[in-house]
Amino acid sequence: ETNKSVEPAQPTAGMQSLKSARFLQVRNEAINYPExxxxxxxxxxxxxxxxxxxxxxxxxLQFQEVFREKPSVDWDQKLxxxxxxxxxxxxxxxxx
Amino acid sequence: AxxxxxxxxxSSTANGDSDVRTVFDxxxxxxxxxxxxxxxxxxxxxxxxxxxxxxxxxxKEVISFDSVEEFWGIYNNxxxxxELAQKSDYHLFKKGVRPEWEDAQNKHGGKWAFQFKDKKAxxxxxxxxxVMLAAIGENLEDEDDxxxxxxxxxxxxxFYRIGLWTRTVGRSLxxxxxxxxxxxxxxxxxxxxxxxFKAALQLKENDPVEFSGHTDSAHAxxxxxxxxxxx
Numbered sequence: 212e213t214n215k216s217v218e219p220a221q222p223t224a225g226m227q228s229l230k231s232a233r234f235l236q237v238r239n240e241a242i243n244y245p246e247x248x249x250x251x252x253x254x255x256x257x258x259x260x261x262x263x264x265x266x267x268x269x270x271x272l273q274f275q276e277v278f279r280e281k282p283s284v285d286w287d288q289k290l291x292x293x294x295x296x297x298x299x300x301x302x303x304x305x306x307x
Numbered sequence: 308a309x310x311x312x313x314x315x316x317x318s319s320t321a322n323g324d325s326d327v328r329t330v331f332d333x334x335x336x337x338x339x340x341x342x343x344x345x346x347x348x349x350x351x352x353x354x355x356x357x358x359x360x361x362x363x364x365x366x367k368e369v370i371s372f373d374s375v376e377e378f379w380g381i382y383n384n385x386x387x388x389x390e391l392a393q394k395s396d397y398h399l400f401k402k403g404v405r406p407e408w409e410d411a412q413n414k415h416g417g418k419w420a421f422q423f424k425d426k427k428a429x430x431x432x433x434x435x436x437x438v439m440l441a442a443i444g445e446n447l448e449d450e451d452d453x454x455x456x457x458x459x460x461x462x463x464x465x466f467y468r469i470g471l472w473t474r475t476v477g478r479s480l481x482x483x484x485x486x487x488x489x490x491x492x493x494x495x496x497x498x499x500x501x502x503x504f505k506a507a508l509q510l511k512e513n514d515p516v517e518f519s520g521h522t523d524s525a526h527a528x529x530x531x532x533x534x535x536x537x538x
Contacts, residue, residue: 224335229376234342240327242339248331255446264344266444268437271375278330278376279383286384293367294351294386 225280237263248273330376341375344445346402347457349381354394371402378443387432391462399439400457406472408521413456413472415480417520419501419538420470421508431467434508435460438469441507447471448503452496471504473497476520477536494536501538 222230235242238256255265283289330337348371355365369385372378388397398406408414423429438458441447448455456472474480477497478490488496497518505516515537523535 225380228330228335228337229340229374229380232338232340232374232376234374235327235329235339237341242327242329244329245331255444262342262344264342264445266341266375266440267446268440268444271378271440271444274330274375274379275383277334278379280334280380281384282370282372282377282380289370290385293369295353 220284222284223280225278226283229278229280235263239263337376340377343373343375343378343443345443346371346373347378347443348400348402349385350396350398350400350406352394352396352398354392366406375443378439382436382439388435388460388462388467389432393462393464395462396459397435398457398459399442400472401455404456406457406459412474413521415476415522416456416472416474417476417518417523418459418470418472419504419516419518420468421505421510421514421516423467423469424465426465426467429467431460434467434469437509438471438504438507441503442471446503446507447500448496449499452500454496454500469508471500473500473518476518498536498538501536505538 237251242250244250249270251263251265251270252267255267256263281287327339328337329339329341349369351367351369352362353365353367355362370381372381391397400406404410404412406413408416423431423434438460442455442458454473454475456474459470459472461468461470475493475497477494479488479493501516501518505514508516510516518536518538520535
């Protein structure tokens with residue numbers, strides 16, 4: 212079960228894109244989102260200090276079905292160590 | 308490795324033929340991401356095993372992130388709140404702040420909170436998501452308010468509770484007196500946060516969201532003035 216010769220999993224294209232992508236300058240770049248995708252509400256970013264980094268709920272929700280990559284190849288293991296796997300957490304606690 | 312960076316970049320932004328590719332253009336091969344105003348850390352409190360484990364060991368840092376895309380990658384691959392065991396918590400806090408009232412940045416603060424007592428009547432996953440989006444999208448505070456520390460959801464036997472932790476209890480901190488805000492302004496900022504938090508939870512007008520200072524709850528019965536508001 213603990214076979215150490217297993218090849219390490221390779222990051223997916225989506226994981227690599229996330230890592231190498233640069234931050235948009237939301238206020239200074241005209242972004243042409245594909246048709247049907249709403250831009251961030253400009254009213255949220257009118258002041259100088261917001262740096263274009265305020266986003267309304269409707270804008271953010273558009274990403275929900277679009278980006279579903281795990282944060283890293285070892286995510287399942289990491290999740291198990293922190294949150295516990297779902298079978299663990301779903302198990303009702305016995306009151307002893 | 309795929310040589311896409313060698314492609315001549317025709318910068319004709321007008322017709323969408325630019326070299327800027329968002330996740331909406333190509334979720335596998337995008338080259339820009341949406342920055343968040345703050346770096347955020349997601350924490351998780353494990354339910355106690357009943358073997359005398361102390362709370363600090365149960366509080367685990369899960370991951371930090373600073374882009375919209377990263378947030379969704381995490382959210383889409385983590386246990387839903389509705390599937391957590393009792394006595395679990397998720398905490399989403401600004402990076403560098405531990406989600407404990409003892410943290411130096413929390414010890415003068417407090418929280419707005421609402422308890423959902425009828426667990427079956429609500430969609431806790433949607434509510435917690437909307438509160439997280441309000442936090443990372445910076446819809447809860449205005450620039451310079453410097454009040455939001457983080458948001459939290461508690462899973463308990465009889466209820467779910469969602470909270471918003473603030474840096475102050477609506478008055479200036481020791482050593483910060485006279486730095487800009489009057490007492491009235493500090494309190495008004497805190498009340499504004501409460502109203503926006505309530506709006507993010509889509510609560511009815513007559514469902515009160517209540518504020519309490521951390522030290523008030525830690526030393527119940529102390530004689531210090533209680534900061535207790537509701538919106």
